[in-house]
Amino acid sequence: MRTYDCKPTLNDTQVLEFCKNGFLMLDGVVPDAVNRRMLDYIEAHPTSEPTDILLEDWFVQNVITPPAVAGAVRALLGPNFALPNLMSNHRVQCPQPAQQWHRDGGSQHSPRLNYLQVFYLPQECTLESGPTELLPGSHFIYSTARHMAHYGQLRGTYYAAASAGSVFLTVYSVWHRRSASTTTGLRNLLKYNYWRTTAPARNWIEEPGFNAKAADYRMEKPVMREQFQDCYDSAEMYFWLCGQTESFHLMGGQGWPIPASTWLDGVYGYPGEPTSLRD
Amino acid sequence: METTLDLDTEQVLAQFRQGQLTEAGLRQALDRPQPAAQRQDLLYLQATSTSLVASILGMTLVQAGQIAGPVTGGAEWPYANVLEAIRDGWRVIKFPELVLLLVEERTISLGCEFILEKWS
Numbered sequence: 001m002r003t004y005d006c007k008p009t010l011n012d013t014q015v016l017e018f019c020k021n022g023f024l025m026l027d028g029v030v031p032d033a034v035n036r037r038m039l040d041y042i043e044a045h046p047t048s049e050p051t052d053i054l055l056e057d058w059f060v061q062n063v064i065t066p067p068a069v070a071g072a073v074r075a076l077l078g079p080n081f082a083l084p085n086l087m088s089n090h091r092v093q094c095p096q097p098a099q100q101w102h103r104d105g106g107s108q109h110s111p112r113l114n115y116l117q118v119f120y121l122p123q124e125c126t127l128e129s130g131p132t133e134l135l136p137g138s139h140f141i142y143s144t145a146r147h148m149a150h151y152g153q154l155r156g157t158y159y160a161a162a163s164a165g166s167v168f169l170t171v172y173s174v175w176h177r178r179s180a181s182t183t184t185g186l187r188n189l190l191k192y193n194y195w196r197t198t199a200p201a202r203n204w205i206e207e208p209g210f211n212a213k214a215a216d217y218r219m220e221k222p223v224m225r226e227q228f229q230d231c232y233d234s235a236e237m238y239f240w241l242c243g244q245t246e247s248f249h250l251m252g253g254q255g256w257p258i259p260a261s262t263w264l265d266g267v268y269g270y271p272g273e274p275t276s277l278r279d
Numbered sequence: 280m281e282t283t284l285d286l287d288t289e290q291v292l293a294q295f296r297q298g299q300l301t302e303a304g305l306r307q308a309l310d311r312p313q314p315a316a317q318r319q320d321l322l323y324l325q326a327t328s329t330s331l332v333a334s335i336l337g338m339t340l341v342q343a344g345q346i347a348g349p350v351t352g353g354a355e356w357p358y359a360n361v362l363e364a365i366r367d368g369w370r371v372i373k374f375p376e377l378v379l380l381l382v383e384e385r386t387i388s389l390g391c392e393f394i395l396e397k398w399s
Contacts, residue, residue: 152339
């Protein structure tokens, strides 16, 4: 197993935002020369699984482990994470209608984050060239791909339109699809996974002033869950990443982590505090 | 409700019973354009709750045998809620599956889905 370690580049707020949305875009983090070399490579190897590219040092150094990418992976998966061992290329001849909504096979729905599904755009992807469309927060919404295939236009989606050399990290189970394209030509999108090898712990960049008790766990609207469930889900995943899942506890009612700004004597029910002990 | 086809048929039959149906009249009746077969249009609406006036989270429209493309360019979606669609002539043929909504801690799909139809 090939592993890698480096300094984490995400802080508490960024980790929490990843928990809420289920993805993180790193725009233009791979140099243009590498993107061009990558396009040459996949033209010469037009397969849907160009896994041998993972044996190329120039690719590993500039796409798999550059500081911006590896640092974000390190923050989310911990030290000595395992590097990708399979490469897929979603190679699409545009124009195309939108793909069906799906989450990839093998999805496990839980607060755990033991691997990341990562996408690399070696060429610019505009709204017209069919960027990946993601539904923020959908990694907390259980469904099978077969049950969501009839869904069409959804509110609040995010289009991963970005410049060449962009990389976006996702929770494996996040709902996504290739959006409709109107341009012509080939669109390439590389996909691969990184893997956790160590127990979760809060060993990313500790942010001065960040307070998990007072943090904002809300999703931006629209939220497709019961009221406050977005806060509960995000908080539970954040606690799991901190290695504190055993202490995670929800008091319910108006207790932590529901949003409000005018608590008298602070919010009740934060894990470990006396007001969270009700049994 | 009688259709145009029914009325024309009745007129021809009346002429026949009265002995007034001519060859030209019969030919005209046989040659008249037949109305196109009706097709079922479908509208899937995923709403924030089971209320008919709940806001819409998702939409799929199947019209004239085609899955309609997305509403783009900042245009408004055709209906803000299910009730507006009903007022526009859509008939609900499937209500949300309530069993999907019973567990608060586990959100299952976009649970409040109405399926509506129209014939065109």
